[in-house]
Amino acid sequence: MPQNDVVAQLGLDEYKYGFRDEVEYKFKSRKGLDEEIVRQVSEQKGEPEWMLKTRLKALKHALARPWPKWGGDLSGLNFDDIYFYIRPSDGVGRTWDEVPETIKNTFERLGIPDQERRILAGVGAQYESEVVYHSLKEEWEKQGVIFKGMDDGLRDHEDIVREYFGTVVPYRDNLFAAVNTAVWSGGSFVYVPAGVKLDMPLQAYFRINAESMGQFERTLIIVEEGAEVQYIEGCTAPSYARESFHSGVIEIIVKEGARSRYTTIQNWSHNVYNLVTQRATVARDASHEWIDGNLGSKLTMKYPSVYLMGEGARGEILSIAYAGNGQHQDAGGKAIHMAPHTSSRIVSKSISRGSGRSSYRGLLRVDPGAKHARSNVECDALLLDEEARTDTYPYIEVEEADASIGHEATVSKIGDEQLFYLMSRGLSEDEAATMVVRGFIEPIAKELPLEYAVELNRLIELEMEGSVG
Amino acid sequence: MAEPLVKIVDLHAEVAEDGTEILRGVNLEVKEGEIHAIMGPNGSGKSTLAKVISGHPAYEVTEGDVLFRGESILDMEPDDRARAGIFLAFQYPVEIPGVSIANFLRTSLNSHRDEDIDIFDFQDLLISKMEMLGMDPAFAERSVNDGFSGGEKKRNEILQLAMLEPTLAVMDETDSGLDIDALKIVSAGINQVKQEHQNDMSVLLITHYQRMLNYITPDFVHVMLAGRVVRSGGPELALALEEKGYEWAKELSLA
Ligand SMILES: Nc1ncnc2c1ncn2[C@@H]1O[C@H](COP(=O)(O)OP(=O)(O)OP(=O)(O)O)[C@@H](O)[C@H]1O
Ligand SMILES: [Mg+2]
Numbered sequence: 001m002p003q004n005d006v007v008a009q010l011g012l013d014e015y016k017y018g019f020r021d022e023v024e025y026k027f028k029s030r031k032g033l034d035e036e037i038v039r040q041v042s043e044q045k046g047e048p049e050w051m052l053k054t055r056l057k058a059l060k061h062a063l064a065r066p067w068p069k070w071g072g073d074l075s076g077l078n079f080d081d082i083y084f085y086i087r088p089s090d091g092v093g094r095t096w097d098e099v100p101e102t103i104k105n106t107f108e109r110l111g112i113p114d115q116e117r118r119i120l121a122g123v124g125a126q127y128e129s130e131v132v133y134h135s136l137k138e139e140w141e142k143q144g145v146i147f148k149g150m151d152d153g154l155r156d157h158e159d160i161v162r163e164y165f166g167t168v169v170p171y172r173d174n175l176f177a178a179v180n181t182a183v184w185s186g187g188s189f190v191y192v193p194a195g196v197k198l199d200m201p202l203q204a205y206f207r208i209n210a211e212s213m214g215q216f217e218r219t220l221i222i223v224e225e226g227a228e229v230q231y232i233e234g235c236t237a238p239s240y241a242r243e244s245f246h247s248g249v250i251e252i253i254v255k256e257g258a259r260s261r262y263t264t265i266q267n268w269s270h271n272v273y274n275l276v277t278q279r280a281t282v283a284r285d286a287s288h289e290w291i292d293g294n295l296g297s298k299l300t301m302k303y304p305s306v307y308l309m310g311e312g313a314r315g316e317i318l319s320i321a322y323a324g325n326g327q328h329q330d331a332g333g334k335a336i337h338m339a340p341h342t343s344s345r346i347v348s349k350s351i352s353r354g355s356g357r358s359s360y361r362g363l364l365r366v367d368p369g370a371k372h373a374r375s376n377v378e379c380d381a382l383l384l385d386e387e388a389r390t391d392t393y394p395y396i397e398v399e400e401a402d403a404s405i406g407h408e409a410t411v412s413k414i415g416d417e418q419l420f421y422l423m424s425r426g427l428s429e430d431e432a433a434t435m436v437v438r439g440f441i442e443p444i445a446k447e448l449p450l451e452y453a454v455e456l457n458r459l460i461e462l463e464m465e466g467s468v469g
Numbered sequence: 470m471a472e473p474l475v476k477i478v479d480l481h482a483e484v485a486e487d488g489t490e491i492l493r494g495v496n497l498e499v500k501e502g503e504i505h506a507i508m509g510p511n512g513s514g515k516s517t518l519a520k521v522i523s524g525h526p527a528y529e530v531t532e533g534d535v536l537f538r539g540e541s542i543l544d545m546e547p548d549d550r551a552r553a554g555i556f557l558a559f560q561y562p563v564e565i566p567g568v569s570i571a572n573f574l575r576t577s578l579n580s581h582r583d584e585d586i587d588i589f590d591f592q593d594l595l596i597s598k599m600e601m602l603g604m605d606p607a608f609a610e611r612s613v614n615d616g617f618s619g620g621e622k623k624r625n626e627i628l629q630l631a632m633l634e635p636t637l638a639v640m641d642e643t644d645s646g647l648d649i650d651a652l653k654i655v656s657a658g659i660n661q662v663k664q665e666h667q668n669d670m671s672v673l674l675i676t677h678y679q680r681m682l683n684y685i686t687p688d689f690v691h692v693m694l695a696g697r698v699v700r701s702g703g704p705e706l707a708l709a710l711e712e713k714g715y716e717w718a719k720e721l722s723l724a
Binding site for chain 1: 580
């Protein structure tokens with residue numbers, strides 16, 4: 001098959017969300033990470049003293065901690081070149097009219113207000129370091145659901161935040177969790193009271209606009225007994241020559257008999273380091289699902305985890321990664337079985353092209369006492385050409401003899417026979433390749449709400465143009 | 470009729486990767502509306518010929534030409550050939566996991582049209598063609614060839630033929646792997662599509678056995694041996710082959 005000029009076709013120009021805005025910021029820290037910056041962030045927010053103390057402890061830990069040697073190449077990420085805090089506006093709008101014009105236009109271009117009207121229960125929008133918009137439909141508010149920016153959550157519900165903050169992802173967990181804890185800003189605070197079942201998703205949208213920006217949102221979701229919630233997160237950024245840095249922490253507490261699902265469609269521009277810690281604790285007979293789509297970024301390191309702490313708890317991690325030229329997607333999942341009769345399922349699908357590289361990194365652990373645990377791990381990699389690379393690093397630690405564990409890994413190359421078959425039916429080479437890729441991710445795409453499945457397919461189509469080598 | 474629909478002239482083709490020659494001078498003419506059968510032992514190059522006609526990138530034509538309506542198609546990509554009206558029913562249909570037959574067929578059909586077909590018209594069309602081939606409409610939701618039985622794969626190829634309505638249908642061992650009832654249905658399906666199009670459709674039928682030719686009567690029968698057409702005749706040639714075997718044809722070709 002002819003070698004197309006994929007670099008030209010898929011250069012930065014192609015990234016659809018790569019536009020940038022000229023915005024007057026209310027406050028912009030100097031570059032770098034140190035105590036002065038952390039104190040500035042805290043002061044800007046006027047937050048309680050205990051939070052400042054937590055930040056400073058985390059900072060100390062972050063600065064002392066060695067950088068990870070595994071995963072991706074972090075040598076291009078230098079904290080001294082990053083703005084750790086940028087405040088774009090004052091306060092959080094409850095209607096789009098309260099959001100500054102330029103920023104509102106950005107979200108209009110991203111289609112957020114339109115989706116909000118049609119399919120969502122609530123929307124949060126973060127621009128740089130701060131949440132600029134937040135709303136929740138009245139019917140849910142009446143039932144006691146809380147959906148706010150994390151800063152407002154801390155101000156209005158300090159007792160709840162204090163009880164849970166850092167309990168699921170302690171700052172000691174990893175370097176980036178420590179950095180996030182030190183300088184966190186924005187993110188969502190979600191509280192779903194016992195028995196309340198949201199039948200429409202909540203969505204948060206994260207936008208980085210400034211060059212060399214670091215975004216450190218902090219999300220805390222508490223799903224009380226028997227409650228149900230679905231949360232969706234989308235992310236984009238303009239394309240700059242210099243690297244930006246996104247490092248969120250997401251903590252989710254799923255209580256007895258509750259159900260939650262967290263979906264991410266990450267489509268950062270190809271200059272963003274995306275290093276995220278997401279973890280859920282799952283109580284007795286409760287379930288949590290992570291659905292994770294990683295399309296953009298320069299490097300993503302992200303391993304959504306479920307801690308199955310109560311008997312009969314269930315966890316699922318479904319992920320799709322697309323690594324195009326110059327991208328590295330190091331993704332996977334962790335399932336920790338800590339109680340009897342817990343079950344987990346990890347399905348990871350990756351697509352790599354050109355100099356793109358995707359790795360599956362997963363941990364499956366069955367602790368002593370977690371009798372009759374069941375787990376199934378499936379990772380499938382699809383390579384689009386001879387150059388593309390994929391690796392798997394599955395770690396399995398099982399301390400109970402009666403655990404039932406399945407693990408399956410496949411690597412396939414998009415076949416000349418498949419392409420020829422489809423082309424002999426009239427599809428162009430790009431259409432044929434796109435169809436094979438769509439089919440490959442279908443088992444995960446079908447788990448997404450229709451609007452997002454369509455969007456995912458469209459993004460893949462865009463990435464696939466001129467992709468067959 | 471003046472110009473044949475397909476004219477294959479002294480066609481030589483080799484495996485692109487290692488230069489192994491497989492087709493060593495094939496000559497063949499198919500006029501509009503004709504049905505030709507190609508027979509020949511395993512490895513004689515029948516599938517290779519079919520794939521070269523459709524433009525498979527694994528083969529390189531080193532000499533000769535394939536003319537379609539008087540013009541060489543050798544520089545055309547497989548999808549351009551498909552849109553020009555050439556269809557290949559595969560001997561070994563390829564699996565496309567996660568892509569439904571309905572989605573695949575709609576995309577294929579649209580690629581042949583200037584304007585996309587209306588989704589409801591498509592549904593009607595698909596269901597009518599599936600009925601003709603004795604297929605359960607639920608089958609359209611299954612992934613293309615994924616986990617299909619041999620017979621199901623072949624039937625799916627005929628469904629594509631019926632949907633795409635080509636000018637030239639190359640059928641590579643569509644009869645193999647079919648049970649007796651399926652053979653009847655599939656043959657009847659091919660006949661019906663053919664009858665609907667009369668002179669607008671020609672068929673090149675690759676087969677090992679007379680039994681399919683009992684249902685679909687060819688105008689001509691050709692025997693391929695070691696990359697060449699060594700003998701051509703009427704339907705009686707197939708019967709003679711069945712009786713006397715390829716050794717006989719081999720001797721004839723040497724004589
Ligand atoms: N891509 C390829 N690479 C190497 N050898 C090939 C390739 N394609 C075909 N051949 C060889 O060319 C010869 C002809 O193969 P072909 O499939 O055309 O035969 P056929 O007549 O269709 O046989 P059958 O009746 O068994 O289907 C065989 O020896 C086969 O191994
Ligand atoms: Mg063959």
